[in-house]
Structures are given as structure tokens and as C-alpha cells.
Amino acid sequence: MPTEPVPGQPAPAREFLRVEGLTKVYPGATEPVFEDLNFSIGRGEFVCIIGHSGCGKTTILNVLAGLERASAGNVIMDNREIAGPSLDRGVVFQGHALMPWLTVRRNIAFAVKSRWPDWSAAQVDAQVMRFVEMVGLGAAIDKKPSQLSGGMKQRVGVARAFAIQPKMLLLDEPFGALDALTRGTIQDELLRICAQTQQTVFMITHDVDEAILLADAILLMSNGPRARVAEVVRNPLPRSRQRGTLHHEPLFYAVRNHLADFLISRSAMLCDGRAPAIPAEVRPGIDTIAATVVDPASAAGGPERPALHRVA
Ligand SMILES: Nc1ncnc2c1ncn2[C@@H]1O[C@H](COP(=O)(O)OP(=O)(O)OP(=O)(O)O)[C@@H](O)[C@H]1O
Ligand SMILES: [Mg+2]
Numbered sequence: 001m002p003t004e005p006v007p008g009q010p011a012p013a014r015e016f017l018r019v020e021g022l023t024k025v026y027p028g029a030t031e032p033v034f035e036d037l038n039f040s041i042g043r044g045e046f047v048c049i050i051g052h053s054g055c056g057k058t059t060i061l062n063v064l065a066g067l068e069r070a071s072a073g074n075v076i077m078d079n080r081e082i083a084g085p086s087l088d089r090g091v092v093f094q095g096h097a098l099m100p101w102l103t104v105r106r107n108i109a110f111a112v113k114s115r116w117p118d119w120s121a122a123q124v125d126a127q128v129m130r131f132v133e134m135v136g137l138g139a140a141i142d143k144k145p146s147q148l149s150g151g152m153k154q155r156v157g158v159a160r161a162f163a164i165q166p167k168m169l170l171l172d173e174p175f176g177a178l179d180a181l182t183r184g185t186i187q188d189e190l191l192r193i194c195a196q197t198q199q200t201v202f203m204i205t206h207d208v209d210e211a212i213l214l215a216d217a218i219l220l221m222s223n224g225p226r227a228r229v230a231e232v233v234r235n236p237l238p239r240s241r242q243r244g245t246l247h248h249e250p251l252f253y254a255v256r257n258h259l260a261d262f263l264i265s266r267s268a269m270l271c272d273g274r275a276p277a278i279p280a281e282v283r284p285g286i287d288t289i290a291a292t293v294v295d296p297a298s299a300a301g302g303p304e305r306p307a308l309h310r311v312a
Contacts, residue, residue, distance in 0.1 A: 016043035022073035031225035044198035048211040051221025090161035094172040096153040131159040171203040222270035230275035254285030
């Protein structure tokens with residue numbers, strides 16, 4: 001979503017990923033889960049997607065990962081169409097998806113060796129250690145998944161995705177099962193790594209505050225069937241935002257209320273293909289959009305782009 005510069009924000013990113021007309025109908029289903037999704041992600045951007053349970057977020061992520069085929073539309077990453085899984089994309093699944101017969105060390109080493117087949121055992125082990133330490137699991141490195149708690153397994157999944165240093169990280173509610181303290185530590189680490197490496201991230205979350213802390217842009221999904229990316233919220237808070245002081249940022253509540261209002265009312269109003277196919281971009285507290293007050297009957301008319309009105 002390359003866009004105009006915003007004070008306190010980095011320069012607009014070059015486009016890295018483009019999703020055009022993406023539609024998914026599962027076999028046997030009569031209606032698409034989502035239909036005609038259009039959005040893009042800039043290189044080095046952190047994008048979160050929020051929407052109600054069942055609207056199709058995981059399905060989108062699986063299509064981006066190359067694990068699921070769309071029924072229509074295209075996904076272009078780095079000028080190439082995504083046609084299957086690749087180590088260019090590191091995925092943290094909603095379930096942890098670890099190999100149960102391997103220890104933490106060997107689960108992660110397996111991914112690292114696949115990524116860098118020429119690395120020595122010492123290089124692989126150093127990379128594994130670095131990311132296991134990052135998620136605070138040094139003491140459990142030689143345990144198997146069955147010996148770990150749900151949150152610990154989720155952290156192994158996070159470490160494995162980071163350890164292959166992919167071009168794009170795809171995270172499906174990666175911190176959902178974690179206690180608040182661990183979640184905060186990993187969020188901070190994620191922000192640090194992203195700032196250092198210009199990592200491009202697509203992350204599903206149900207946590208509005210997490211999205212405001214982490215994301216440069218937040219995709220709001222309307223409810224299914226025929227869900228859409230109804231709106232792109234550009235985070236107007238400076239990228240230097242910190243977890244402890246986020247709620248003191250002048251625009252924090254404008255963003256938070258905008259996201260909550262969407263989830264409470266507009267996501268349902270815009271269900272069944274009523275959202276525009278080309279989402280409007282909005283910066284809460286700075287801009288507002290026609291879609292925020294649109295009459296659902298008129299919204300059903302078609303995929304035209306809603307007008308962006310500057311109010312401040
Ligand atoms: N393999 C499948 N076959 C048939 N239908 C599926 C399949 N996977 C998902 N669905 C259906 O597609 C819809 C979207 O599922 P998806 O898992 O993408 O939603 P989600 O937005 O990630 O939900 P949640 O927030 O609960 O994780 C749901 O109605 C689900 O039942
Ligand atoms: Mg899901």
C-alpha cells in the first residue's frame with residue numbers, strides 16, 4: 001500500500017506484494033468465503049489484518065503462503081506470481097504445526113538446513129540458538145513438543161519462522177496463546193527485528209491494540225460470505241511507538257475507536273460483497289471516508305472506490 005508521506009512515518013514503501021481480484025470458494029460451498037480482494041503491501045511494511053472469525057483471514061494467509069489455491073485472482077510477490085510454498089515466506093500457523101517427533105532444536109534446525117543447505121552444523125546450531133533464546137526457550141531447546149505448553153509450542157513456531165529470515169513473514173495470530181508478559185517481549189523483539197531488517201510482515205490478529213502497536217497498515221475485513229478487504233487503515237502514530245506509551249499518543253484513541261467501530265457495526269453492514277472491491281485508505285484522526293457513513297443499500301451497488309475526505 002505505497003502511499004503519501006505522513007509526518008513521523010517512514011517514506012512510502014515500494015510495492016512488494018500485490019493481491020488482485022482474489023476469490024476463494026471451497027469445494028462443495030455455494031458461496032465464496034471472500035470475493036474480489038484487492039490490496040498491496042510495500043517492501044518492509046508491517047501489515048495486520050483484522051476481521052471476525054470465519055471471514056477468511058487464514059485462507060488468505062494460506063494463499064499468500066502458497067499452501068492454498070485461490071479460485072480466482074492473482075498474488076504477485078517481488079514481481080513473481082505465487083504458485084506454491086517457498087522458503088521466501090516464513091509462516092507461523094494458527095496451530096503451531098511442529099514435527100512432534102523432533103526436539104525444539106531439531107524442529108528449527110530442519111527449517112534452517114532447508115534454507116541454507118551448505119551451512120555447517122555449527123552455523124545451523126548458532127542460528128537455532130539465537131532464535132530460541134529470542135523467544136525465551138533456551139532451557140527447553142532439547143524437549144519435544146509434547147513436553148511443552150501451548151504457548152511454548154507457539155513460541156517455537158515463531159522462532160522457526162524468524163530463523164529462516166524469509167522475504168516475508170506470514171503470521172496467523174502468533175501471540176494468541178501467550179501470556180501478556182511473553183507476548184509483550186516477543187512483540188518488542190518483532191518490532192526490533194523488523195526495524196533492523198526491513199522485514200515485510202503480514203499478520204492476522206484479533207487484538208486491536210497489538211495491531212496499532214505493530215502495524216504500518218491495518219486491513220479491515222468485512223464479514224462473509226463474500227468478505228472483502230473493506231478498508232485500509234494507515235497507522236497515523238509514529239513508527240517509533242512503544243508498548244508502554246502507546247495509549248498516550250494523541251491519535252491512539254482515534255485509531256482504536258475506528259477499528260472497534262468497524263468490528264462492532266460496519267463489518268456486518270458490509271457483509272456479502274457490500275464492501276467496495278478497491279478499499280479506501282483512511283488515517284483515523286486525520287482523514288475520514290465516505291464508507292464510514294455509507295448506507296448499506298447504496299454500498300451494495302458495486303466496486304467503485306469510496307471518496308476520501310480530508311477533515312483535518
Ligand atoms: N479446508 C476447508 N474446506 C472447507 N471450508 C473451509 C476450509 N477451511 C476454511 N473453511 C471455511 O472458510 C471460512 C473461512 O475460514 P478461515 O479459517 O479462513 O477463517 P478465519 O478468518 O481465519 O477465522 P478465525 O478468526 O476463526 O481463525 C470458514 O467458514 C471455514 O469454515
Ligand atoms: Mg484463522
